[in-house]
Amino acid sequence: xxxKRLLVERIEHRIIVGTVSFLAIMVLVGxxxxxxxxxxxxxxxxxEARAIERGAELFTANCTxxxxxxxxxxxxxxxxxxxxxLFGYDYLPEYHxxxxxxxLEVTGLEAEKRLPTTTPERITAIDARLAxxxxxxxxxxxxIAGTIAQMxxxxxxxxxxxxxxRLVNLGWQGxxxxxxxxTLVHGRPTSSSYWPGAMVAWSQTAGGPxxxxxxxxxxxxxxxxxxxxxWTLEDLLAVNQFPKIPAxxxxxxxxxxxxxxxxxxxxxxxxxxxEGLTGDPQSGQTLYNGALACAGCHLNAAVAPLLEGTWTRxxxxxxxxxxxxxxxGEQYLAESIIHPNNYTATGYVSGLMPANFGDRLTYQNLAxxxxxxxxxxxxxx
Amino acid sequence: xxxxxxxxxxxxxxxxxLKRALFEGINExxxxxxxxxxxxxxxxxxxxxxxxxxxxxxxxxxxxxxWLHMRPSYFHKSVTGLYPEFRLGWLSxxxxxxxxxxxxxxxxxxxPSPEIAYANMLSIMSNVPMGQFVxxxxxxxxxxxxxxxxxxxxxxxxxxSYKKPxxxxxxxxxxxAIATFFLSFSGYLLPWDQxxxxxxxxxxSMVEAAPPEIVGTNLxxxxxxxxxxxxxxxxxxxxxxxxxxxxxxxxxxxxHYYKVVVHxxxxxxxxxxxxxxxxKRVPLDKRVYFIPDILTSEVMWLGVTTLILIVLVTxxxxxxxxxxxxxQVTPLGTTAPWYFLWIQGALKLGDKVxxxxxxxxxxxxxxxxxxxxxxxKSRRWAHRRVSLTIAFAMASGFxxxxxxxxSEFGVxxxxxxxxxxxxxxxxxxxxxxxIRPIPFDELTPGMYITRQFLAEEGSEAAAVAAxxxxxxxxxxxxxxxVTFLSYLSSGQHLPVSSLNFTVLSEGTELYHVMEEFAHxxxxxxxxxxxxxxxxxxxxxxEDLKRVDVIISWxxxxxxxxxxxxxxxxxxxxxxxxxxxxxxxxxxxHIFLHRNAQYFEAPGx
Numbered sequence: 004x005x006x007k008r009l010l011v012e013r014i015e016h017r018i019i020v021g022t023v024s025f026l027a028i029m030v031l032v033g034x035x036x037x038x039x040x041x042x043x044x045x046x047x048x049x050x051e052a053r054a055i056e057r058g059a060e061l062f063t064a065n066c067t068x069x070x071x072x073x074x075x076x077x078x079x080x081x082x083x084x085x086x087x088x089l090f091g092y093d094y095l096p097e098y099h100x101x102x103x104x105x106x107l108e109v110t111g112l113e114a115e116k117r118l119p120t121t122t123p124e125r126i127t128a129i130d131a132r133l134a135x136x137x138x139x140x141x142x143x144x145x146x147i148a149g150t151i152a153q154m155x156x157x158x159x160x161x162x163x164x165x166x167x168x169r170l171v172n173l174g175w176q177g178x179x180x181x182x183x184x185x186t187l188v189h190g191r192p193t194s195s196s197y198w199p200g201a202m203v204a205w206s207q208t209a210g211g212p213x214x215x216x217x218x219x220x221x222x223x224x225x226x227x228x229x230x231x232x233x234w235t236l237e238d239l240l241a242v243n244q245f246p247k248i249p250a251x252x253x254x255x256x257x258x259x260x261x262x263x264x265x266x267x268x269x270x271x272x273x274x275x276x277x278e279g280l281t282g283d284p285q286s287g288q289t290l291y292n293g294a295l296a297c298a299g300c301h302l303n304a305a306v307a308p309l310l311e312g313t314w315t316r317x318x319x320x321x322x323x324x325x326x327x328x329x330x331x332g333e334q335y336l337a338e339s340i341i342h343p344n345n346y347t348a349t350g351y352v353s354g355l356m357p358a359n360f361g362d363r364l365t366y367q368n369l370a371x372x373x374x375x376x377x378x379x380x381x382x383x384x
Numbered sequence: 385x386x387x388x389x390x391x392x393x394x395x396x397x398x399x400x401x402l403k404r405a406l407f408e409g410i411n412e413x414x415x416x417x418x419x420x421x422x423x424x425x426x427x428x429x430x431x432x433x434x435x436x437x438x439x440x441x442x443x444x445x446x447x448x449x450x451w452l453h454m455r456p457s458y459f460h461k462s463v464t465g466l467y468p469e470f471r472l473g474w475l476s477x478x479x480x481x482x483x484x485x486x487x488x489x490x491x492x493x494x495x496p497s498p499e500i501a502y503a504n505m506l507s508i509m510s511n512v513p514m515g516q517f518v519x520x521x522x523x524x525x526x527x528x529x530x531x532x533x534x535x536x537x538x539x540x541x542x543x544x545s546y547k548k549p550x551x552x553x554x555x556x557x558x559x560x561a562i563a564t565f566f567l568s569f570s571g572y573l574l575p576w577d578q579x580x581x582x583x584x585x586x587x588x589s590m591v592e593a594a595p596p597e598i599v600g601t602n603l604x605x606x607x608x609x610x611x612x613x614x615x616x617x618x619x620x621x622x623x624x625x626x627x628x629x630x631x632x633x634x635x636x637x638x639x640h641y642y643k644v645v646v647h648x649x650x651x652x653x654x655x656x657x658x659x660x661x662x663x664k665r666v667p668l669d670k671r672v673y674f675i676p677d678i679l680t681s682e683v684m685w686l687g688v689t690t691l692i693l694i695v696l697v698t699x700x701x702x703x704x705x706x707x708x709x710x711x712q713v714t715p716l717g718t719t720a721p722w723y724f725l726w727i728q729g730a731l732k733l734g735d736k737v738x739x740x741x742x743x744x745x746x747x748x749x750x751x752x753x754x755x756x757x758x759x760x761k762s763r764r765w766a767h768r769r770v771s772l773t774i775a776f777a778m779a780s781g782f783x784x785x786x787x788x789x790x791s792e793f794g795v796x797x798x799x800x801x802x803x804x805x806x807x808x809x810x811x812x813x814x815x816x817x818x819i820r821p822i823p824f825d826e827l828t829p830g831m832y833i834t835r836q837f838l839a840e841e842g843s844e845a846a847a848v849a850a851x852x853x854x855x856x857x858x859x860x861x862x863x864x865x866v867t868f869l870s871y872l873s874s875g876q877h878l879p880v881s882s883l884n885f886t887v888l889s890e891g892t893e894l895y896h897v898m899e900e901f902a903h904x905x906x907x908x909x910x911x912x913x914x915x916x917x918x919x920x921x922x923x924x925x926e927d928l929k930r931v932d933v934i935i936s937w938x939x940x941x942x943x944x945x946x947x948x949x950x951x952x953x954x955x956x957x958x959x960x961x962x963x964x965x966x967x968x969x970x971x972x973h974i975f976l977h978r979n980a981q982y983f984e985a986p987g988x
Contacts, residue, residue: 008465008672009681014432017684024687031694039513045981047510052979055928057707059975063877072879216708217504227925319448 015065051223059226066188074228076244078160081198083242084225085119087234090179091168094154094236098147105136153236161245172248183222187213189369194257210249264369266361270338270345276366282374290368295360307355314380321348334354336373340364419452420444421675424886429676433785442675454641458671459678460663464647468543472536472687473644476560478689479529480637483567486522487626490908494574496622498615501576502708509705516702523703524696526568530723533564541754541775544763545650549661551642551755556636557753565635565723570625572721573618579812581709582718584621585613586728587726612711625706653763706812715812716805719790726781729788747778797947799908800935800970803917806934807901808974817974818900819919819931820982822893827921827929827976832894833885834902834917851916862967863939871969878920878932878973885918894919905935910947910955912937914965927978938965 005328008367011017063072072078083089093099112129115121121129142365154164166172175182188206205211206218213221230238261359291297293308300307307314325333326346338345341364343356364372396405406407415422421429425441428434435442446457474712493512494504508515520682533767537557538642540546546554573584609616648663655664672678720728756886758771765772787793808817854860858880859871872878889893898919905917914935924930939957941948947955976982 008461009682010466013679014430014676016431017680021680021684021687024684024691028687028691028694031691031698032514035517036514039517042516043510043513045964046516048979049981050506050510051979052927052981055925055977056975056980059924059928059930063973067877072877214708214710215499224925227928230926277449364392 004297043357054220054223055227057217058220058222058227061213061221061222065213066221069200069202070096071243075223075242076124078243079199080244081202082244082246084183084236085228086242086245087149087230087239088162088167088242088245089169089225090229090234092230092232092234092235093167095150095164095167099167100139101143105140109133109136127341129203154239157239157242157245160242161247162239162242169246171329172246180222180226183219183225186219187221248366261367262339263362264364264366266341267357268341268361269344270334273337273361273369274334275339277333277370277373280366280368280370282367282372282377284371284375284378287371287375289374295363295370295372300356307351310379312379313376314378314383332377333373334377337369340372389671398907399525413604418445418446419449430680432676442673445675450505452674454638454645455674455678456645457675458666458673459649460651460666460774461670461672462651462655464672464678464681468539468652469544469649470535470539472532472539473681474685475532475689476536477563477637477641478686479525479532480506480633482525482693483522483529484630486518486525489518489523491626496574496577496619498618498709501574501618505577505705509878517697520697520703521693522571524693524701526571528693530568533561534723537751538623538779540777542772543650543653544758544768544771546755547650547689547758548755548760548765549647550650553640553647554755555752556640556643558748559636560633560640562748563629563636567629567633569721570621570629573613574625574919575705576709577617577704577706578709578713578715579706580647581613581711582715583721586718586720587724588613588617590727590740591738593740595741596736597809617872650763656763658764658767659761660833661918675739704812704814707810716801716809717795718811719789719791719813722786725787725789726785727789729785729790729793730910732788732794798942798945799911800937800968803901803908803935804933804972806904806930807816807897808972816982817971818897818979819933819974820976822897824927824976824978826892826894827931828892828894829921829923829929831883831885832888832898832904832919832921834898836887837899837902838906845887846883855883855885860967862936862969868936868969872920872932872934873969876971876973878922878930878959880920880922883943901933910943911940912945912948913955913957914938924975929976930973931976932971932973934969934971936967936969939968 007018011020044083055375060072062074066369069077069081070084074083076083076086078133087094111173112133116129123301151164153157154162158164170174170182173182175183187204188204188211190204190211191198191202192204193201196367205213205221264276268276298310299308314332317335321327321335322330322332343359343360344353347353393405393409396408401403411422411424418426418564421441421444425435427435428436429434443457445452446455447453476827493508493515495501501654539552540557569584569587573580573696588604588608589609592600594600594603605611607617607620608614611618611619647661650661650663650664653686693907718726727740727744730743733739760767762768806817807819810816811820817846825870833851834849835847835851836844854968855868860868862868862871866875869880872880888898901917903920905912905915909915912935915935918932918934918936920934922930939958941958950956959968
């Protein structure tokens with residue numbers, strides 16, 4: 004047991020060993036620091052790859068029964084995700100580019116045509132150009148007819164070559180990742196109105212079974228189907244089911260299946276249709292406050308004329324306007340409901356009131372509402 | 385004369401000249417900072433010269449300074465070498481500060497919430513420069529600290545340094561050791577990955593066993609913050625880890641150090657007369673002064689130890705990070721952290737209360753009280769047969785119990801599950817499924833069968849063809865009245881409509897894995913009677929492949945996890961009502977991405 008004491012016996016050796024150690028630490032740490040950028044990137048790379056693996060597992064376990072094992076959707080059950088439509092791939096990019104340019108030109112020319120300063124010569128020139136554009140469009144359609152014919156099977160399943168991006172079709176403002184992620188989190192609670200079953204919320208935050216990181220894993224996996232610029236027609240034709248665009252809820256009819264008036268029906272025809280109908284103020288009130296939600300705007304005098312005293316106001320104020328000479332009160336109300344922008348009362352903004360009530364109301368509905376409004380003959384106290 | 389009411393530096397300069405005034409100023413500052421040593425004293429100390437003035441200025445910092453009052457001003461020469469201390473006490477303290485510093489850096493990037501704790505880990509790994517480095521250091525330091533503290537304790541026991549007057553020093557040491565274990569254990573949960581969740585779940589489940597039931601249930605609730613480990617539990621472990629246990633540790637560390645100053649370092653047993661404690665009566669010629677010898681030595685070891693740790697985390701060690709914690713998915717072969725394996729092993733001996741609660745408590749209380757029980761004066765080896773026997777019995781007992789705590793011991797999984805796990809498992813405990821590290825491009829899509837590797841050389845193709853014949857394009861009936869094909873396509877969501885196994889050509893890593901797979905199935909031929917293994921690789925997505933690993937066998941009669949053998953040593957088949965064997969199947973599938981970088985590496 005005659006070990007040397009202090010291991011490094013001489014003080015100058017200790018100083019050297021210590022100094023060298025600290026220098027080596029600095030060199031090593033510096034070397035690690037230099038490589039940090041690459042290391043962090045590589046970790047991210049690896050993590051995303053493993054996230055895709057986990058996402059594939061989760062998708063197989065949870066999603067295949069509706070979206071299919073290959074993500075191409077199941078007919079009548081749920082739409083494809085492994086689809087050029089989700090990733091917004093355009094099979095006719097040149098056609099669409101030119102079509103957009105031409106349509107833009109048409110809008111400009113038509114606006115110019117309406118200007119009071121446009122000379123007759125210019126109008127002739129514009130008309131000639133418009134005819135030329137129409138001819139070009141027709142020619143373009145013939146050019147793409149071959150491609151369209153190849154897509155026909157997909158088109159029959161609901162694909163629209165002009166609406167080639169799911170996000171644009173839905174008016175989605177965010178990224179594809181946020182669209183997929185949000186849909187996974189919340190599901191599609193209303194999709195049971197156009198699919199056999201609604202997509203449920205999958206995230207625990209929305210009452211589902213999966214954690215946030217698992218949702219992101221699935222999103223990574225779905226986004227990995229993107230082929231970028233390499234989508235082929237075969238991919239399109241392999242899709243079993245395309246998404247459905249739900250009906251615009253504004254257009255849901257309230258008339259219980261009876262034929263509607265139609266938003267384009269002229270005021271005269273509307274009046275003719277009302278002939279001989281007796282309105283029921285009770286059901287008119289129900290429509291006013293319920294399905295049509297008129298009351299939503301007509302309770303704030305700054306936004307829209309108030310309900311109280313409508314009939315008195317129509318007869319005493321509105322019809323006094325020379326622009327409405329010869330109108331009856333009923334005629335004014337009917338036209339204001341079906342064609343709200345034909346006449347805007349002083350002090351109010353035009354275009355605010357929806358112009359689609361004609362597509363939602365039957366003549367009886369309209370008569371009921373008018374009867375209800377006629378009962379409002381006392382100004383608010 | 386100065387305008388100030390006291391002499392200023394300018395007055396000094398006027399009086400003595402700039403150079404001298406400056407030197408004296410510096411000298412004074414140094415003397416104040418070191419609590420007693422001026423520049424000249426420091427220079428002498430670092431040169432190894434004797435002090436040139438009296439009283440010895442090198443003792444002054446111990447008397448007047450805060451930091452050095454915790455350290456003895458000189459050591460006995462006999463305790464400055466490797467033996468008897470092995471630097472273990474010093475190293476334990478080193479790790480206390482090392483862990484505190486690295487821990488503070490990690491705290492900056494961590495939120496104790498199950499929602500984001502794991503995301504914090506990912507961010508530390510991918511977005512924080514030096515994040516992985518500090519995390520690796522912290523984790524390595526934690527493991528090393530547990531080891532060092534245990535060894536320090538063992539050494540103290542072996543040299544009987546706990547004997548009078550150091551009984552209480554030993555007691556505080558046991559408290560510090562427990563604090564170390566709990567620091568390490570509470571830190572285990574914080575990354576909120578599968579490893580943490582399940583290791584801690586196992587550890588925490590012991591609490592529940594505390595009798596009577598009402599105590600156990602409530603202790604468990606308090607400990608975990610709910611019936612399951614969740615947000616509350618994580619927060620509690622975090623607060624234990626960063627606040628409660630460190631506070632306890634620092635208090636007892638202070639006491640421990642104070643006792644060392646008061647009693648001195650105990651000398652090697654054979655250097656003292658029996659019953660004497662001469663640590664505080666060091667003859668002049670045996671004294672090694674703290675300044676400069678011990679101090680320079682410690683600063684040197686500070687550098688050397690840190691360098692070793694940095695070298696280790698640079699090339700040899702990475703803190704593991706497994707998948708996100710998931711209470712629904714129990715990984716096969718979960719264990720407690722290694723330093724608690726002995727308790728897990730003890731639990732396999734029987735009653736949860738006795739082995740999970742009473743036994744560890746008895747061990748701890750026994751250790752705390754031992755100095756008060758072993759009051760014999762002699763510290764000589766020859767006189768301590770009982771104590772040394774206890775020490776070695778405990779050391780070997782803990783080793784055996786720890787071995788028993790491993791999942792390999794006493795837990796019998798069926799052979800098919802073990803083999804599938806061996807081939808496909810996710811990286812955990814520094815192991816991963818043997819199929820994962822295969823280079824992505826060598827995973828040639830196709831169907832492969834282990835029969836090929838059991839065939840005579842040259843007849844592989846025939847064996848594979850015979851197998852294709854045997855499964856009859858998937859119409860092979862399995863248990864439950866399904867065919868092999870429908871098991872794959874509807875049971876496993878594998879879109880296949882026909883089966884065609886092909887011969888795998890030599891020279892790829894996939895070939896070696898299949899060969900290994902064949903040997904695994906063959907070596908379990910008693911349980912996996914008439915068994916075969918298959919691998920189906922499918923192109924799934926861009927840069928993503930699906931690998932299905934399938935095992936099928938004839939079911940045999942099993943007892944306690946082992947096949948029952950007849951008089952010829954053959955297993956007994958389980959027959960159905962028609963008298964034919966029941967064909968069993970089990971499979972697992974994984975997805976492999978080109979960039980997933982699975983490789984056999986530390987912390988992979």
